[in-house]
Amino acid sequence: NAGVMQNPRHLVRRRGQEARLRCSPMKGHSHVYWYRQLPEEGLKFMVYLQKENIIDESGMPKERFSAEFPKEGPSILRIQQVVRGDSAAYFCASSPGQGLPEQYFGPGTRLTVT
């Protein structure tokens, strides 16, 4: 059973460009979470999605950030007009739901904004 897949693993963008981060959850998992880990800081929750629905985006910055989890395909975290402060590791986690709260993390995407 393949684990959570994220791509790309490393992404370099210039200020003002767009970044698209992809996450494929574990097979059978319908709940996806995105977390951000800034250098020397802990993991911070960003958004929680189920198929075709954003359930909680309380951790998302109000502007430039959006997320989706379409019926088909991976979940996407999109950052528009990136700034240097967006440089971080972005982790996706999935869980099966149904009263099973364990979350399984992907390897992360390391975004560097130059």
Next chain:
Amino acid sequence: SQKIEQNSEALNIQEGKTATLTCNYTNYSPAYLQWYRQDPGRGPVFLLLIRENEKEKRKERLKVTFDTTLKQSLFHITASQPADSATYLCARGGDNAGNMLTFGGGTRLMVKP
């Protein structure tokens, strides 16, 4: 807001000894606490989950406790090995229906041979 605090200083122990890491939380007890291991440049790996009504959970050389009076969880690794060297993260969950996790800053464990 709910907070999770872990000792940010690195813990250095000798191989074969028991490592004990501490996680403290504020306000009300979470429905559960989860412990993860994170190696440099990698994603967190789930280790153990303990629910509020459980005092102790074990898995091989790992043991986790949940003390709602002290508002604390302890994470033990017995017979530690150099391969156990990593950062260990504590997270609280179940504070809302979404089950998103609030993480502590992690404690770095170094096991010396």
